[in-house]
Amino acid sequence: TPVRQPLRDGDYQLKIVKDGYRTWQKKLKVSTAEVTWAQYPILLPNTISTESVVNLDAPALFTQSPDQKLFAIAGAGPSPKIQVIETSGTELRNVYVLSPEQIAAQTSIHSIVWSADNEHILVGLKTPQQLSYIVLSVLNSADTFELTKQFSLPLDNLQFNPRNWREIYWLSPEGLRRLDLANRTVSAVLAPSVRSFLVNEEAVFYV
Secondary structure, three states, X not given: OOOOOOOOOEEEEEEEOOOOEOOEEEEEEEOOOOOOOOOOOOOXXXXXXXXXXXXXXXXXXXXXXXXXXXXXXXXXXXXOEEEEEEOOOOOOEEEEEOOHHHHHOOOEEEEEEEOOOOOEEEEEEEOOOOEEEEEEEOOOOOOEEEHHHHHOOOOOOEEEEOOEEXXXXXXXXXEEEEEEOOOOEEXXXXXXXXXXXXXXXXXXXXX
16 A cells, blocks of 8 residues: 556445455545545454553543544543543543532533644533633643633633634634633624634634
């Protein structure tokens, strides 16, 4: 691999066979003067072996960084915390541990979202009364931004800017806005009456 094969136009049934593995097959349509890709053919073994890497205490959330090198794990036991482990490792590292005051307030870890730089996570913390957000560095646990507390706003529906983790888009009641963590400012309404949105590398798409 990779294999490049000139073919006449038409429909083809592509099949990849290897002893000890499940057969991979797909129907492909080849058109004149176009390139047709058989993307990501993966052969799975007939027998898949497993290996225990680490024992987790009541994991509630489990999410992988965009570069697939780290896992962030939120526990829901008597001492809720967020831990990080390398996908090829066996050592868990604490990046956020709920305080006794938070535990007394029945705080739970509601959500974890990775930034595109693979170094920061947006964490939703939920109590019976409210939902609040913080941004954590997985490299330096002391580097924490308490968004709800610092901006004094009822935040929800947040997304990182893929090009700059210090910019977070927020779907406020008035419309789409942007939080700037560098200077602690909130933008004016970027678009009113927004129902949903998606941030990518080049633009913000919204309905």
